[in-house]
Amino acid sequence: MATLEECRRALGKLSDNLARAQGDVRAAAALDRSLSCHVTDLDTTFVGRLRDGRVEVDDTVVGAPREKAQIRLAMTGDDLVAMVGGDLNFAKAWASGRVRLEAPFLDLLRLRTLL
Template sequence: MTSIEECEAAIRNLSSRVAELDEHSRRKHLVERSISVAVPDLEVVFDMRLTSQGISEATTRDAEVSSPPAQVRITVSSTDLVALSEERLDPRKAVLTGRVRLDASFTDLMRMRKLI
C-alpha cells in the first residue's frame, strides 16, 4: 500500500502525461469532465477536473464524505494507481482484469480508450 502523498504525485504525473499529448489529440479526445478516483485501501477519493490542459482542481476527501457523482468514476488500489502513473501497469489490462474499475458513459469510455 502506498501513501496519499504518493497517490497525489501519481495524479500529478498523469496530468503531466495528458499535457504532453499533442494538441490535436487532446482536442479530439478530451472533453472537460469531472473525475473521481476512489482508492479503497486508503479510504480516500480524489476529485478533479480533466481538461485539455490536464488535470485541475484536484482535491482529496475521506471516502465516507459524500459528493455529487463525477461524470467519470475510477476505483483503483493505491499501488495500482502509482503503477499506472509510472507506466508499469498497462491500463487496458488493468481494466480487463478488474484491477481498475471505470464507471462512465459509453461515449466517455470510448474517448478514454483512444487515449490509453
C-alpha cells in the first residue's frame, strides 16, 4: 500500500508533468479550478487547485474535505502512484471504476485530452 508521502510525491510529479505539457494537453490543464484527490485506502484527501497547468496542494485532510472541489478524484494510493508512474492507464482505470473523476460537464470535455 502506498504511503501518504508517496501519494504526495506522485501529485508533485503529476504537477511537473502537466507544467511541461504542450499543445492540447497544456490547454486542458490550464483551468483554474479547486481540486481534491481522495486516497480511499488511506482515507485522506489532498485539497488544492489546478491552476496554470499545475496541481497546487494546499492541505491534507482526513476523510472528505469540508468543501466540495470543482474537480474531484478518488482512487487508492497504489493506483495514484501507478498512474503517475505510467504503469496504469487513466482512461482504463476510470472506465473500470478504479478511479473516479467528478467535474462539471464542460470541464470533463476539456479534461478528456488528458485521458
